[in-house]
Amino acid sequence: MDHDRLHGILTELTARHQVPGAQLAVLHEGARLLVHTGVADTASGAPVAPDTAFPVGSLTKPFTAALAMILVADGDVDLDEPLIGQLPEFGAGALVTLRQLLSHTSGLPSDVPEGTSEAGADRAGWVARHCRRTDLTHPPGTVFSYSNVGYVVVGRLIEAVTGMTWQEAIGAVLLEPLGLRPAFVAGPERTGRPVAAGHAVQAARGRVVPVPEQDLPEVEMPNGALALSAGDLLAFAGLYFAGCPDPEPLDRATADDMCFDQLASMAVGPYGMADGWGLGWARFDDGAEDVYGHNGTGDGTSCHLRFDPVNGSAVALTTNANTGQALWDDLVPRLRALGLAVGDRPEPEPPAGAAAPPPPDGCLGRYTNGDTVFEVLRGDGGGLLLSFGGAPHSELLCTPDLRFVMRELGSGARSPGRFVPDPATGRIDHLQITGRLAPRA
Structure with missing residues (x-):
């Protein structure tokens, strides 16, 4: 695996899927390779650079989880105590713990209601109105159900404990000690760092249309507000490699805990997304070793991170088009052929045969x-x-x-x-x- 070969693969796949620009960062057998191609914004023609930040969507969640786990390591929060004491506005907090929020087993609804823009970033008020006992969809701790709402609560917990906004805390406590300069796609504070625009590929019409901005309510910033480069994502993954000295700001035990599957006793797991889930990270079976990671989709962006904590390998892809997922699907087998374990769930194939099986009884x-x-x-x-x-x-x-x-x-x-x-x-x-x-x- 070398720079020119990776660059050739990325250039070929961006052309195939009409992705205007992308970055690919790989750490494999001690070699760190970063390649990029294309433009960050078709409207301006600004090229993608190594430090161009891409809106990473739900890949923000593992960063929010890491920040919460730093507070656990400092003794400010207990993973398994109900959160009502620290968040009195969290009506379901008498039943829900931080461990359940981070592993998507809290029972809270999956998605923030469409059109949410109330009260800006007033997460305390939002949690009080939308996270009551009566809002629970499942009994806490019984099943996996992916929940953006749960991570809004985690963001509010971080604010209550630190006395900072989530945006201030994620920068000061987690990213700046790593030497990472974040950009944000929502909230009052943006940076001067260049951020790639999203794009909608309209294949049938032969058009690639820029997306003016990311449509993310401020209350959801802990779910999806970060914009980072592929190199930044690779640096973050390095915190979780076994055998490394205690990294700052995460200690070794905390990093290991985040990569421990929490779903062994769950009746329903993350079917279709992963094989398991830790504290912020999805777990994927890939041969002899488990691979951890997360995907992130924004408005016209698609980003992906995978790492093997045992072997110390990682791959990060950032793209600025809605076809970035298809690019990733094509990239995974190419990386595997080069010897890199990349856990993934490929697009499923329809049932084989001329006639599809009849629908199951009682499903309507x-x-x-x-x-x-x-x-x-x-x-x-x-x-x-x-x-x-x-x-x-x-x-x-x-x-x-x-x-x-x-x-x-x-x-x-x-x-x-x-x-x-x-x-x-x-x-x-x-x-x-x-x-x-x-x-x-």
Whole structure:
């Protein structure tokens, strides 16, 4: 593996997927390689540079988790004590712990309601209104269900303990000691660091359209406000390598704890997203070793980080197009061929054969998670359709074991999902899509 070969692979794949610009950073067998290509913004023509920051979306969450774990290591927060004492505004805090928030087992709804812009960054008020006991979708500590709402609460906890805003704390406590200069896509403080614009690739029309800005409410900054380079992501991953001396600002024990799967006793895991989940990190099976990481999608951006904490290898990809996920899917086998373990969940294949298996009995109906409503309907041809937000969204191509491939109408994009039966009755009582678990209404 060398610089020219990596650069050639990145250039080839950005052209194939019409991605305007990208960075790729790799640490493998002691060699650290960084390559970049293209433009950060098609409107201005500004080139991608090694320090160009890309909006990393949900890859912000492991940084928020690391900041919370620093507070745990300092004795300011207990991982397993209910949080109501430190966050009296958190109505569900009598039942929910920090460990559950970080591992997406808190039972809180998956997504912040669309159109949320109330009170700017007043997370205390937002948590009081939206994170009550009655808002819980599942009993805490029983199942995995990916939750952006949970990380809003983590951000509020950080503010309550440090006396700083989340934005101030993530910089002063975590990033600056690492020598990283963050940029933010929301909030009052932006940096002068160049940030790549997102782009929407409209393949059918042959257009690549810049996205004016990231549409992220301030209250959700702990979920997705960071903008960083691939090199920055690689530096962060280095905190978790086994055998390294105690890194600052994370100590060795804290870093190891974050890479310990929390879901061994869970009845429902992160199907379709990963094989397990630690405290902020997804766990992927990849051969003899586990690989950890996270994906992040913004408005017209797609970023990915994977690392092997045992062997000390890592890969980070930043892209500024909505087709960046497809680029990543093509990149993973190329990296594996070069000897780099990269845990991933490839796009699922529809069921084989001329005739799809019949839909499972008892799957039709409405499923809800917070304000999100899914409805499984019978299509004209006898198959299944998924309605999302009141409009048909996808067809569901089922397999006999209650799993399905969700194929979006129009785009054809595929993602995995499944129906989850009650173990006692066998009745289908949950729907799981992209890690979000929705009980039957």
